[in-house]
Amino acid sequence: MSATSEIPPATVGRLPGYWRVMRDLVDAGANIVSSTELAEAAGVNSAQLRRDLSYLGSYGTRGVGYDVAVLSERIGHHLGGGRRWPVVIVGAGNIGRALARHHADDEHFRVVGLFDADPALVGSLVGGVIVSAMSDLEAIVASTGAALAIVAVPGTEAQSVCDLLAAAGVTSILNFAPITVVPAEGVNVRGVDLTQELQILAFHAARRRSASENGPGI
Amino acid sequence: MSATSEIPPATVGRLPGYWRVMRDLVDAGANIVSSTELAEAAGVNSAQLRRDLSYLGSYGTRGVGYDVAVLSERIGHHLGGGRRWPVVIVGAGNIGRALARHHADDEHFRVVGLFDADPALVGSLVGGVIVSAMSDLEAIVASTGAALAIVAVPGTEAQSVCDLLAAAGVTSILNFAPITVVPAEGVNVRGVDLTQELQILAFHAARRRSASENGPGI
């Protein structure tokens, strides 16, 4: 029985950052790393780092630090390392095509399907993958065993596409459509809304602007 | 004196979602909306929604609800609505080009510069914008007054590009490079790491997989 279900969401969200730093250390030939060094490189508090790692088990040595190879393997294992995950992308617009090309030679993911509702796009080649019709989605998800999907369709289509993916067997979805998707039972959806990210930045820029209008305070 | 500096980060992160729902309501001709309806549409708890809105001031009427036009304007005002923010994009690779095209006809943002270090890309047209050389960055940021930037360069270049942007006058940066950037004084950086998002989804998919191997429990 693994204890993964007890890892808090905030910790899970930081694991990929830790993994990146660890792989850099492996590449650099490091054998041992302390929580202070690792926390500094990952941009977090060292107590938080030790607490996060403790959810994975005890892989450090008191008075010494963490074995780089062991810890890297452990974190990677939790994040699905060791296999190349098949991913399908729905939507071959600007974002979908960019992601297909972006992940074309990714070490941990492999784009096994790219779908679009527009017949004019079906058959074209993007990042080494041929665009398929939506009607082929279920069969390709089934034959490739893809558990992961990226949704890059207009907001109006996102919910039905996610339902379609869930029905086909996908369990985890990365949604780029500017809409809150209600996940099917047992499906994980994470949203990335680029316009909303820019609006949050505009909030801070606008705040800074009005602050300087009113003078620098104090 | 505005009270914007007191709005908690978690609330700021939800404002764009509220704004989207409000604009849909405006378009649909709604005059009044209750916290329950709005919360449902935004996918949050209604108490949380009322608390979030209370940070912006009291724009509701007890026993009635919120005036759609008034509330939409207030939220939009906080998020920099009313003007079209100039944005520069650094990096004309897959992601940078996709974002330039994606925001080409955006209501709230305008891409006023797209930069790349590769001379072979300089001069080409992407989403109505001509790719400029990095040496033009400072002048274009200054002449357009861009406070916002998107960084879509390799991880090795991200920190120096962010420093360059900060020196040119940019105050808010959306970073797509897979690295933790240390922001210059007074600069806001938000990171979007697509590979890390997929790794988090793979974590959940892997957990689900091993759970089903061990049987569905109880």
Place this chain on the structure above:
DNA sequence: TAGATTGTTAATCGATTAACAATC
């Protein structure tokens, strides 16, 4: 007035961090 809904209080929950005992 009676019914409805906001804005806020108070309780709960989860995440963060300082501090230190355990221990290499």
Place this chain on the structure above:
DNA sequence: TAGATTGTTAATCGATTAACAATC
């Protein structure tokens, strides 16, 4: 042993939510 660093306890902090008084 002396020095160093983990793993964990306890305190703090911020975010969430139920409940309800205020009030339209």
